[in-house]
Amino acid sequence: KNEVEQSPQNLTAQEGEFITINCSYSVGISALHWLQQHPGGGIVSLFMLSSGKKKHGRLIATINIQEKHSSLHITASHPRDSAVYICAVGGSQGNLIFGKGTKLSVKP
């Protein structure tokens, strides 16, 4: 079993829909990261959180430490949100342990 599991693996939505991506982890963490990767490969950090909830624009990230679960929500989705969304947790060596990512496609 992977230490970081994401669901779904692929997600297709219509523009304007509310989107949820889930992440479960099995290791103790100091922080959880949500990242966005575009087809060219570059990764952008969206959120780093260790408790509660954070919001940035149309993006919301929540974490439940007791349940070892986090969700990334996108409100009023737009085709430009199409990307791979990756959940990662802090490892014991100061590294990040990544999930496999969720490929999101938002259709106009």
Next chain:
Amino acid sequence: ETGVTQSPTHLIKTRGQQVTLRCSSQSGHNTVSWYQQALGQGPQFIFQYYREEENGRGNFPPRFSGLQFPNYSSELNVNALELDDSALYLCASSFNTGNGYTFGSGTRLTVV
């Protein structure tokens, strides 16, 4: 402030050759981590450098080696390239560990 710059962006090498990938860290960052991302997979941790010393390593063989320079830029060297080394190599910098990361756009290595 400048972000993380990786070079080259694309590279094709022959099996058995050696390759050096480069990463310039973001201004003010002293820690650089390298990751390998195979197609359709999440990035896998190769190693991390903090103040010119390797201070963490993933499950990669010794033919993967690195350096960090006094200006905190870094190199990833891979010897005796294998076909399975074909991947996107990502560099991420941070100030110390456990803080936010800034990623480069990656180097796509193809081994033929």
